[in-house]
Amino acid sequence: MTAMDRRTFLGVGATAAAGSTMLSAVALERLTARSALAASGSGRGLKARAATSEAGYGPVAPVKDQRGVEVLALPAGFSYVTFGHIGGRMSDGRPTPLALDGMAAFAGPDGTVRLIRNHEDRNPPGEGSLRAPFRHKYDRQAGGGTTTLDFNPRTRRLVRSFVSLAGSVVNCAGGIAYGRRGWITCEETVAGPNHTREDLRFPRRHGYCYFVPVDRGPADLRRTAPLRAMGRFAHEAVAVDQRTGIVYQTEDPGSGLGAGFYRFLPKNPEKLEAGGRLQILGVRGAPQRDMRKGQTPGDALAVEWFDIDEPDPEYTADNDPRGVFNQGHGKGGALFNRLEGCWYDEGSIFFVSTSGGDAENGDVNSDGYREGFGQVWEYRPHPRHGGRLTLWFESPDGGVLDSPDNLTVTPRGGLLLCEDDASTRYVDTHPLRPGLGHVNRLIGLSVAGDPFEFAVNIFSESELAGACFSPNGRWLFFNVFGASEGTPSENLGGGMTCAVTGPWAQGPL
Numbered sequence: 001m002t003a004m005d006r007r008t009f010l011g012v013g014a015t016a017a018a019g020s021t022m023l024s025a026v027a028l029e030r031l032t033a034r035s036a037l038a039a040s041g042s043g044r045g046l047k048a049r050a051a052t053s054e055a056g057y058g059p060v061a062p063v064k065d066q067r068g069v070e071v072l073a074l075p076a077g078f079s080y081v082t083f084g085h086i087g088g089r090m091s092d093g094r095p096t097p098l099a100l101d102g103m104a105a106f107a108g109p110d111g112t113v114r115l116i117r118n119h120e121d122r123n124p125p126g127e128g129s130l131r132a133p134f135r136h137k138y139d140r141q142a143g144g145g146t147t148t149l150d151f152n153p154r155t156r157r158l159v160r161s162f163v164s165l166a167g168s169v170v171n172c173a174g175g176i177a178y179g180r181r182g183w184i185t186c187e188e189t190v191a192g193p194n195h196t197r198e199d200l201r202f203p204r205r206h207g208y209c210y211f212v213p214v215d216r217g218p219a220d221l222r223r224t225a226p227l228r229a230m231g232r233f234a235h236e237a238v239a240v241d242q243r244t245g246i247v248y249q250t251e252d253p254g255s256g257l258g259a260g261f262y263r264f265l266p267k268n269p270e271k272l273e274a275g276g277r278l279q280i281l282g283v284r285g286a287p288q289r290d291m292r293k294g295q296t297p298g299d300a301l302a303v304e305w306f307d308i309d310e311p312d313p314e315y316t317a318d319n320d321p322r323g324v325f326n327q328g329h330g331k332g333g334a335l336f337n338r339l340e341g342c343w344y345d346e347g348s349i350f351f352v353s354t355s356g357g358d359a360e361n362g363d364v365n366s367d368g369y370r371e372g373f374g375q376v377w378e379y380r381p382h383p384r385h386g387g388r389l390t391l392w393f394e395s396p397d398g399g400v401l402d403s404p405d406n407l408t409v410t411p412r413g414g415l416l417l418c419e420d421d422a423s424t425r426y427v428d429t430h431p432l433r434p435g436l437g438h439v440n441r442l443i444g445l446s447v448a449g450d451p452f453e454f455a456v457n458i459f460s461e462s463e464l465a466g467a468c469f470s471p472n473g474r475w476l477f478f479n480v481f482g483a484s485e486g487t488p489s490e491n492l493g494g495g496m497t498c499a500v501t502g503p504w505a506q507g508p509l
Contacts, residue, residue: 056444056452057507062432066156071480071498073432073456078502083158084117084149086482087492092162092218095488097121097130097147100479100495102173102237102406103466104183106214112150112159113470115477116183116212117497118171119144122484124199129488130166136221137167139204144169146185146212151499153475162218168226169206172252173406173466175238175342178245178269182213184227186235188252190315190323197317207232207315209249211272229275230264231311233324237342237406239349241381245269248349248379250339251325253318255422256365258325259336261351261379263305279305280328281379284386287332292356292369295391303379303386306331337369341407341418349379350392350415352404354422357394361402362425371423373397374404376415376445393449398426400451401443406465410509411473415445416454418478420463433458440464442478446508454509455500462495476500476509 057075064070065082072080088096099120108114121128121144128143148164151157165171165185172188190207191200208226234253241248247264266276283289284302306328313322320326329335338354355361357372364370373395381387393415395401405420421428421438430439433456440463442455457464457480467478482495 054452055446055450055508056454057503057509060432060453060456062458065498069459071457071459071496072500073458074500075454075502075507077506078500080498080500081156082496082498083151084147084161084497085493086495087488090147090161090163094131094163095129096161097128097143097145098482098486098488098491098495099129099144099484100481100497101171101465102185103468103477103479103497104174104176105468105470105475105477106180107471108150111154112152113475113477114214115149115151115468115497116164116185116214117147117149117466117479118174118185119146120170120172120188120481120484122170123486125202128169129486130163132163132166132221136223138210138223138226139167139169139202139206141203142167142169142206144171144187146171146183148212148216149497151475151477153470153501156499160218163221164216165210165212165224166221167223168208168210169202172235173237173341174209175240175247175344177211178240178242180214181270182211182216184238184240184247184272185210185212186238186249188234188236190232190234190318190320192315194314194316205232205312207234209235209238209272225273227272228312229278230272231262231278231308231324232313232315234318236340237351239342239344239351240269241344241347241349243347244381246381247272248342248344248351250342250351252338252340252354253325255338255355255363255371256367256369257319258329259339260325260328260333261336261339262308262324262328278308278311278324280308280325280331280333281389282306282332282334283389288329289334291334292337292353293358293372295375295394297391297394300388300390303389304332305386306333337371338422340405340420343407343409345409345413347380349381350407350409351377351379352407352417353377354403354405354420359394359396361398361423363423374401376404376407376417393445393451398423398428402426402428404443405463406467408467408469410444411469412504412508413447414508416467416476416509417443417445418464418467419443420465420481421461430456430458432456436461442467444509460494473504474501
């Protein structure tokens with residue numbers, strides 16, 4: 001498909017889906033550049049780490065936060081503050097829980113930016129780090145959930161923080177709800193009463209999405225029921241098409257297990273609890289296509305969608321034959337490897353496969369699959385057929401991009417990818433922090449598909465997660481993940497939220 005053909009296709013799709021609303025000039029500029037990249041097949045990136053700064057904001061160097069601690073390396077002109085540290089006392093009196101993961105930014109009260117942040121607590125039943133009264137918890141033995149933080153960009157300080165959802169577990173990523181009404185948080189597990197693993201044998205079923213209203217305040221904590229119709233599987237992230245309300249979902253059951261890309265067709269986009277239909281993506285004419293290797297950047301694949309007959313199945317193991325993926329794959333659904341971050345932008349849904357791709361990182365899964373350094377996919381819906389799926393970028397080596405996880409689309413149309421070094425054999429060092437064996441970074445991709453290094457975690461080997469921009473685009477927020485097991489006091493200060501600002505207009509983000 002040529003750039004002009006794709007522009008016509010995208011314009012028709014957006015018009016039909018949104019009535020008389022046309023794509024903005026900025027959106028068309030983004031899409032034209034991306035389609036030109038795809039058509040050229042050049043989305044495999046650059047070959048050396050040293051080259052990654054050239055397309056962005058220049059080389060990065062260590063920068064201290066407001067405490068005088070070097071947490072990040074950033075380009076010249078950028079500064080940051082850290083807050084919401086693990087173990088710190090929140091304004092509701094509770095300690096900040098572990099495992100700071102997916103996150104979104106909203107307009108908050110009194111000129112603040114409101115962040116809703118996930119906690120991927122992986123403690124066994126009864127030992128979780130997010131504390132709340134039993135009456136406010138879906139599962140009394142589950143210690144994950146979300147916290148809400150209000151950040152004042154004028155004073156560069158945290159105003160308040162509090163628990164906003166309790167009683168879930170392994171809250172990994174999520175997405176912004178229809179109409180920006182709140183945050184959909186997702187459980188990356190199928191833990192439950194019949195699981196064969198004792199550490200996953202919780203009293204209630206897990207593997208669901210939950211809705212956290214953006215206006216939920218510190219005195220509004222309440223028991224929140226799971227959105228069962230959206231499926232029970234190892235959820236990673238969601239992205240809601242803001243024109244139609246359709247919810248797209250990624251799945252990460254772990255290495256060596258099949259992962260699918262899903263959509264949920266709600267009866268009422270503003271009331272997901274009212275139910276709807278869950279479907280898995282497949283490639284038209286190629287049932288059960290393996291997307292992990294051998295894919296060509298730029299190829300626009302026609303897709304179709306298969307209904308999931310039982311969206312809330314029983315599980316005794318992560319790869320239970322009754323599971324959602326196995327149901328969908330049996331009908332013709334496509335096979336991916338570890339789908340993680342997912343984000344909506346101007347009619348496109350971008351999502352990543354953490355360990356997909358032809359360039360191998362050295363790890364071999366139990367099924368014989370040799371893991372790659374990561375893929376970035378773009379799905380483009382269409383009102384009259386299943387839509388198109390394109391491999392938009394594939395990493396050629398770990399120096400360019402290693403194990404993308406969360407991602408966001410930036411105000412200027414680029415992509416920002418959070419690394420979570422998944423490979424054990426590939427040693428990912430960095431000259432700015434030679435003592436660390438597995439360094440994680442924020443990697444930018446310009447609209448033209450050029451990769452560059454924007455930030456480096458020089459504090460620890462922890463993954464970076466939850467990247468999102470303030471509503472006005474002036475602040476970038478993300479998390480240093482920290483630990484996922486133990487207690488907050490045992491991991492005091494090991495994870496935190498970072499707020500970065502600087503000369504954004506001088507580069508592609």
